[in-house]
Amino acid sequence: MLHIDQAYKSLLDRGASVEMADKFDDAIELLLELVDYGTNLIPRAYIDSSRDLKAICLLFVQLRQFVAHLDGISTLLTNGAADTANLQLRSVLEMAHNIEWILVSDTEEKIRHLYVANLRRRRQWDRVVIPGTSEAAKHSSVASRLSLTAKQRQEIVDEANRIDTMLASAPFEHHKLQVREVSL
Numbered sequence: 001m002l003h004i005d006q007a008y009k010s011l012l013d014r015g016a017s018v019e020m021a022d023k024f025d026d027a028i029e030l031l032l033e034l035v036d037y038g039t040n041l042i043p044r045a046y047i048d049s050s051r052d053l054k055a056i057c058l059l060f061v062q063l064r065q066f067v068a069h070l071d072g073i074s075t076l077l078t079n080g081a082a083d084t085a086n087l088q089l090r091s092v093l094e095m096a097h098n099i100e101w102i103l104v105s106d107t108e109e110k111i112r113h114l115y116v117a118n119l120r121r122r123r124q125w126d127r128v129v130i131p132g133t134s135e136a137a138k139h140s141s142v143a144s145r146l147s148l149t150a151k152q153r154q155e156i157v158d159e160a161n162r163i164d165t166m167l168a169s170a171p172f173e174h175h176k177l178q179v180r181e182v183s184l
Contacts (some may be wrong), residue, residue, distance in 0.1 A: 019078030024077065031074040038067035057111045058102065066095040116172050119163050126160040129153060 021028070026155070033156075042059050049055035069091045076085040102110045127135035128143050136143050166172060 017082065019080075020082070021077055028074055028077050031070055031077070034066055035071045035074060038063065038070065041165060042067070053115060054107060054111045058099065061114075062095060062099050062102065066092060066099065069095060076096040112171060116167065119167060119172075122159050123163040123167075126156045126163070129156055130160060156178055 042063055045063075046055055046059050049059070069088050072088040072154060073085045073092065076082070076088060102114075124135055127133040128139045130136055130144055
């Protein structure tokens with residue numbers, strides 16, 4: 001068993017990493033300017049948009065995640081964590097490809113699919129705390145550790161039912177979901 005006094009933190013060479021980061025102040029400053037521009041762009045673009053599901057998904061989900069990852073890169077680089085920043089950089093690349101994929105064709109349909117997937121995921125986690133659902137049985141160890149009031153539990157049941165209603169209505173009903181009302 002390795003003891004803390006046997007750790008070789010010099011292998012990480014954090015001091016040299018932070019020193020190296022100082023040499024890239026201009027690049028980091030550019031990243032920070034891009035982050036500032038992005039945080040300013042998102043609400044302005046939304047105001048000028050049709051303010052529909054497409055605008056919400058593209059601006060407040062996709063573009064916000066892109067900007068958040070850029071911010072993470074700047075924070076990591078400032079602290080000399082260039083290797084870890086590579087993970088964030090990959091996320092930025094994936095977000096850029098995802099945004100391009102959404103915009104290149106069938107944008108409305110792709111937005112609906114992403115929204116339905118998000119609603120399904122949310123409903124699935126709601127059902128973890130609703131006794132008698134398959135999700136509650138499957139995740140009983142998680143559900144048993146939660147301490148919810150009757151009011152909180154009812155709010156979750158109501159949300160799950162609202163999601164079911166949304167998924168059974170246009171334009172989402174063609175996603176062939178089975179809807180079943182739940183209660184406490």
